[in-house]
Amino acid sequence: MADIRNPNQNDDDFLYHLLYLPRGIARLEKLGTPVKISKNTVLNTMGEIPDYCYLVRSGRMLCYEISYAGDQRVYNIMEPGSMFLEECLLFDKPCPIEFRALEDCELVRIEKCDLKRAFKSDIDIVMDVCESLSTKFLSAMEHLRLGPRQSAGWRICKMLLITARHYGEEQPDGSIVMSSRFSQQMFADILGMNRVTVTRKLKEFRDDGLFEIRDGIMFFPDLSKLEEYMTTMESE
Numbered sequence: 001m002a003d004i005r006n007p008n009q010n011d012d013d014f015l016y017h018l019l020y021l022p023r024g025i026a027r028l029e030k031l032g033t034p035v036k037i038s039k040n041t042v043l044n045t046m047g048e049i050p051d052y053c054y055l056v057r058s059g060r061m062l063c064y065e066i067s068y069a070g071d072q073r074v075y076n077i078m079e080p081g082s083m084f085l086e087e088c089l090l091f092d093k094p095c096p097i098e099f100r101a102l103e104d105c106e107l108v109r110i111e112k113c114d115l116k117r118a119f120k121s122d123i124d125i126v127m128d129v130c131e132s133l134s135t136k137f138l139s140a141m142e143h144l145r146l147g148p149r150q151s152a153g154w155r156i157c158k159m160l161l162i163t164a165r166h167y168g169e170e171q172p173d174g175s176i177v178m179s180s181r182f183s184q185q186m187f188a189d190i191l192g193m194n195r196v197t198v199t200r201k202l203k204e205f206r207d208d209g210l211f212e213i214r215d216g217i218m219f220f221p222d223l224s225k226l227e228e229y230m231t232t233m234e235s236e
Contacts, residue, residue, distance in 0.1 A: 001214060017159070017190055019139060020079040021132055023206050025055045025108075027125050028083065030112035041101045047094050052109045053086040059105025064189075065097045074189040076139060077102070079166070083132040090115065090129075150233075155191055156201045157230040160211065161163055164220050176220040199200075 032055065037043070044050050046065065054061075061078040075097060078084050088095045089112050119126045152160075168176035184202060188195040205211060210226050212219045220226065 017074075017076055017139070017143075018079050018162060019076050019135055020056075020081040021083065021128065023080050023128070023131070025083065025123065025128070027059075028055055028110070028128055029057070029108050031114045031125075032108040035107050035109050037101050037105050037107060039101050039103050039105075041105075041218040043099045043101075044095055046096065046098050049092050049094055050085045050089050052111060053089045053115065054084055054099075054110070054236060055108040056080050056082045056084075057106040057108060059107075060102040061105060061107075062100045062102050063097055064100065072189055073192065074186075076136075077190070083129070086110075086115070086129055087133055087136075152191075152197055153201050153204075154230060155193075155225060156187065156198060157205070157233065159187055159191060160205070160218075160220075161220070161223070161226055161230065164218070164223055165228070168220065168223075174222070176223055177214075178218040181216060182218070 010107075032052075036058070037151055043054065043061070055080050058080050060080070061082075061084065062074060063076040063078060063084065064074045066072055066073055078099070085095060087093065115125075115129075119129075163182055164176050164178065167178050167180040167182075169179050170176055184199050185195055187193075187202075188198045191198070204225075206213070208229070209221070210229060212221070
């Protein structure tokens with residue numbers, strides 16, 4: 001079965017909640033120390049300047065904050081091949097958000113002095129870090145651009161497409177089976193929506209035959225139908 005994730009074909013996806021460096025982190029990995037962390041480990045303290053920045057080798061890190069009302073606000077999921085906390089580390093800025101492991105993760109921890117030393121000798125590493133920073137900026141702009149313009153149904157549909165592309169495994173008949181579980185609450189947190197709204201829309205999509213749930217795993221019979229459905233909502 002093939003992994004259908006293709007950053008070049010779907011290059012808008014990495015600007016929409018799921019962050020990674022399209023050209024990879026091979027150069028950056030040599031600067032740091034491999035570390036393993038367990039699921040639900042929080043790596044930093046909100047409001048403090050971090051001691052390290054990190055690369056994600058495997059697993060996924062959640063970028064989020066807890067509001068004064070106690071709600072969790074999710075900004076991004078740091079995918080394998082992504083970098084985080086570099087902006088706060090380099091410029092001694094307190095980090096306004098936290099990073100928590102969604103699953104067991106293998107990371108690379110990089111110290112500030114090692115990163116700055118590499119800047120002096122390798123322009124490609126400078127460009128890698130610039131790409132990481134620009135990706136986050138463009139992702140934030142995309143959130144603001146799409147938020148007021150698109151309906152809740154469109155945004156949920158877009159999220160389903162992204163998760164299918166990134167976490168789906170293509171079957172011989174062309175259908176897609178998710179390799180990871182996403183709860184309705186996770187979708188609601190990522191999209192900044194009420195869970196009731198997400199649940200209602202997902203039920204509509206299931207009733208329309210756009211996806212199924214098998215043993216708790218999403219199954220997409222024909223991803224092109226989901227794309228057509230989203231296009232229809234754009235014209236509404």
